[in-house]
Amino acid sequence: MSFIQLLLLNIHTVVLGIIIVSLYVIFSIVGLYIIRAFHLPQKFKLHNDVAGFIFATLGVIYAVILAFLVIVTWQNYDEAEKNVTREANYIASVYRDTRPLPTSFRNELKKDLINYVNTIINDEWQDHVQGREKSEGPAVPR
Numbered sequence: 001m002s003f004i005q006l007l008l009l010n011i012h013t014v015v016l017g018i019i020i021v022s023l024y025v026i027f028s029i030v031g032l033y034i035i036r037a038f039h040l041p042q043k044f045k046l047h048n049d050v051a052g053f054i055f056a057t058l059g060v061i062y063a064v065i066l067a068f069l070v071i072v073t074w075q076n077y078d079e080a081e082k083n084v085t086r087e088a089n090y091i092a093s094v095y096r097d098t099r100p101l102p103t104s105f106r107n108e109l110k111k112d113l114i115n116y117v118n119t120i121i122n123d124e125w126q127d128h129v130q131g132r133e134k135s136e137g138p139a140v141p142r
Helices: 003-010 013-038 041-045 048-096 103-129
Strands: none
Touching: 048 103
16 A cells, blocks of 8 residues: 555544645745745845736646546546446346245345345445455355
């Protein structure tokens, strides 16, 4: 597991956000003091007009990248939700289609389907929450 995954899984999101923002703010302030120690403030006044356009351009680029990130994340979430719904519908259809089968086989198949669903909910989803991926899924009912 990579360092980033360990951070994301072991540190609470709010705490990690505060740490990241604090580090960037501290880095910016230290950089500002270092630059101000070597250059006079009067020299910076000449470049204020250009700096405003540069910051505006960087802000627009950041907004566009952030918007694309949000859209892609939402699409991935939507696709995962569709996959879960589709699989649940398939399992429900198989469960309903067991009615005409012989009683012993029907009961065994229903039990296997219930075990399959419980394995997905209790094991697979919990592994994904913790950032682990199994190489093979739960055993599909016979």
